[in-house]
Amino acid sequence: MALYRLNYEKDDLSDGVLEKADRQDVDYERDFENWLENSPHILLDNEEDLNIIWIGRQVTAVYEDRYKYPDLIGIDAEGNVVIVELKKGKAPREVIAQILEYAAWAEQLTYEQLNIITMKYFERKNEYLGMELSEIHQKIFYPDVDESISITFNNRLRLFIVAEEISNTIKDIIYYLNKFGIDITFLKYDVFSNESGEYYISTEIEEAKTSMVKSKKNSSSNSVRWNGDEPIKTVVKNAVDTILSKSSDGQFTMKEVIDSIIIKYPDFNKSSIRCQLYSDCVNHNSRKYYKSGQMDYYFQIQGTTYRLYEKNKDGNWNSEGQQIN
Template sequence: MAIEVGLWRVDDIPRRIPTTAMPLESKLERLILQDPEILETKLLLIGSQVPTGYGKFIDILGVDSEGTLHILELKRDRTPREVVAQTLDYASWVEGLGNEEVRNIFESGQPGKNFDEEFANRFDGAPVPDELNLTHVMTIVASDLDPSTERIVSYLNRSHGVPINAMIFRYFVDGGHEYLARTWLIDETATVPAGAGTKGSTRAAWNGQDWYVAFGIDGGSRSWADASRFGFVSAGGADWYSRTLKSLPVGARVFVHVPKRGYVGVGTVVGLAKPADDAELQIQGEMRPFRSLSLDAEYSHPDAGEGIDTAEYVVPVEWVHTVSLESACWREGMFANQNSACKLRNQFTIDELSRQFGLAASG
């Protein structure tokens, strides 16, 4: 049973404000669409009245910062059996949505808006996860919930692990003002999302060419001026940093990101990663040892502590385009993470950087 919510007006003496029936549950849907913060779980709304593949419409479909899809279905005047069965039916369709299908639903319902930008704006600059709809959850939204619906939802959730819950809104009117209070039927942390199906890939497609490289300059162990001048990227100081850089293949196109600054260059990998002490770079047609170059930074980590391999690793790159740190390119929704290197799947980032750096269109 849900926790009962009470509201008191306290002037000179406490006076409880009684709950009243919400005039129309469609009003509750409109309020959620106008201000999604009404929902306890922070969501980016993908769409409302989303058409399924069999002629039905999901009231509200949203996504959280982890890429989990949320199916929100208003109870309206349906029977417990109807609303629960309908919600489960919708989930069976949502389960098969792939990454591109989720994006298409959002952008077809909100022309002119870009999913990646809106996601970043909603979640404090966080980029879209590579995996969308790896899991999903269901929520029945109601202004009141009858005992039968409570029993069915609780049985499915607690006894069979079905990721379904109910959010109950209480409606109050006092002195001409209207108020809403909310509570979950079941503790939200007890709801474990369900895995996605296999109809579409939940992972963003990779074009087989583009990679992301993080070039950290904090602490002065590296210099972007060195890298852009001599043609390389590097990382090291511990296995975690160098391991992903070693995975860069010859011929890969790399987009280089300086954390807290933005993207500063794009180029082609022309050699495999080697320790700085062993690396060589081609300078004006001549192969020269990396350590023989006039470098601004040290590219060493004497205070890194114990580790299997604390060396700085260097990857030769033939630059296509570079900019200074002051001209670094960044827009909300662009991809960034802590890996030294990884496959770049974020098409919004690729498209924007292709435009900024004067590259041919990518797809």
């Protein structure tokens, strides 16, 4: 795969020249694992999935009296456990057995055990120091909901293998396991740099053959996903525009957007709608958790009430939800 940077001076790009970026070797443990920990959204190729919160790194997992150390453990918006195994270079065939051993261990984790892992991980993050998993989860995924959200943690597992290359044999095994409801995804990555010393990361998701992985405990749970052709960002924006076309004050609420979309798409994931609003709301405190594909669409007035963002009126805001000069 070749990656190029477009160098240009004219606004219409007509004088553009393609500058090739060269592949670079990285110290996997020192570099890429850190980058992934800082950027969990790169695992989520489906725009309906907007974020993962990590709760552990190199956690000690005991399986059949042997010690295992999953690279990263996380939780998604629905409380599902996410496990990531990273490999430098080409993923060996043994990685399948390794990730399944992690799954066998993680499948049995209770909320109390997940909470212990989480609180230990966040000992070094002052923002969540002393907070339990359920509190952190609600703060990130449901910050505007006053009442306590009931989440069934570890309802199913989501497994990721990340490497620079994967064999067709491993692909076939992953596809086969997907058919039986084992949710394994492969993420291929490459690191490039150009003559200016700028770095570029290319990622590619190997899609599962099955359209949906069933819950291991409740096949009718809210983990059923919408599989429409429109990106979730577009679905939410269209719903907002429809609501505002009938509004006299130019305002809309989170509930109105959710209700509007659910009427049209009954199986749509409600938490994904909330996360998309946080991502595209310039001044929302939770925007910093959703940095993948942000757009400056909305402005939070108060609580769950919003309006459209007006740059001349509202000023400039960054990806952290902070106002800048």
